[in-house]
Amino acid sequence: MDGDDASHIRRSQIEPEAFAEIFRRHAPGLKRYATRRLGADTAEDVVAETFLAAFRQRHRYDLDRPDARPWLFGIATNLMKRHVRTEVRQLRTLHRTGADPVAEPFTDRSDERVSAQAAGPRIAAALAAMPKGHRDALLLFAWGGLSYVQVAEALGVRLGTVRSRINRARRRLRAELGELDLSPRLAIMPEEPVHD
Numbered sequence: 001m002d003g004d005d006a007s008h009i010r011r012s013q014i015e016p017e018a019f020a021e022i023f024r025r026h027a028p029g030l031k032r033y034a035t036r037r038l039g040a041d042t043a044e045d046v047v048a049e050t051f052l053a054a055f056r057q058r059h060r061y062d063l064d065r066p067d068a069r070p071w072l073f074g075i076a077t078n079l080m081k082r083h084v085r086t087e088v089r090q091l092r093t094l095h096r097t098g099a100d101p102v103a104e105p106f107t108d109r110s111d112e113r114v115s116a117q118a119a120g121p122r123i124a125a126a127l128a129a130m131p132k133g134h135r136d137a138l139l140l141f142a143w144g145g146l147s148y149v150q151v152a153e154a155l156g157v158r159l160g161t162v163r164s165r166i167n168r169a170r171r172r173l174r175a176e177l178g179e180l181d182l183s184p185r186l187a188i189m190p191e192e193p194v195h196d
Contacts, residue, residue, distance in 0.1 A: 004066035009058050019055050026072050027051065033144045034076060038083050039093075046083070050076040065153075073144050074154035077136055091128035096121065126176045130169055137165035 005022055012019035027047060034043035053075050054061075054068075061071060127135055133155075140151045141162075152162045 005068035006061070006063045006066050009061045009068065010063055012055075012058055016055075019058060022054070022068055022072075023051050026069060029069070029145065030072055030076055033073065033139070034080070036143050037080060037139060042083055046076055046079050049079050053079070067150070069144075070146060070150040070153035073140055073146055073150075074156065077140065077154060081132075091124040093124075122177055123173070126173050129176075130172060134165045134169040134172070137162050138169040141166055 005025070008018050008021045012022070030050060031043055031047045034046045037043075038046060050072060054072055057075075061068070065071070127139075130138075136155060137151055140146045140154055141148065144151075144154075146154060148159060148162050148166070151166075152159045155162070
């Protein structure tokens, strides 16, 4: 369907079924993000709760914002606060086993994949030890695929706060992981986008 997210949300205020397009567009990315943070079982619940809350709050959505991703990821991140223990347990499981719940299917880049799997447990341990605000900002950016501006919107904080949190999180990861190559495939420490 054509149109930005705001147009579908506007339409859904009169025709509630139009909100299904927002779900279709954003549920897969939101589920990948929640699965990485909480595991598959809890992620299903968070995604369902996120879209239920978004549907109920659609009348309050700022229709000047064409992209609903920051709004949806913000709702999900707030809902995840109830699952902090689950997230830390998920990261510790990744640390112990190296099993990423959203692993890419096997590709020809097997060397890169083996390297990433070996690094996963160390990265997970570092993420589990990180302050929640820093972890939220970093993972919304790295795993959620949001820009710095969108992370600020999702968390309801200033852009400078996001920059500071992500910088501190990166420094902490670099300090804890040392020489470990954090390739872009790991999507943990991409460089800040220039469009922010």
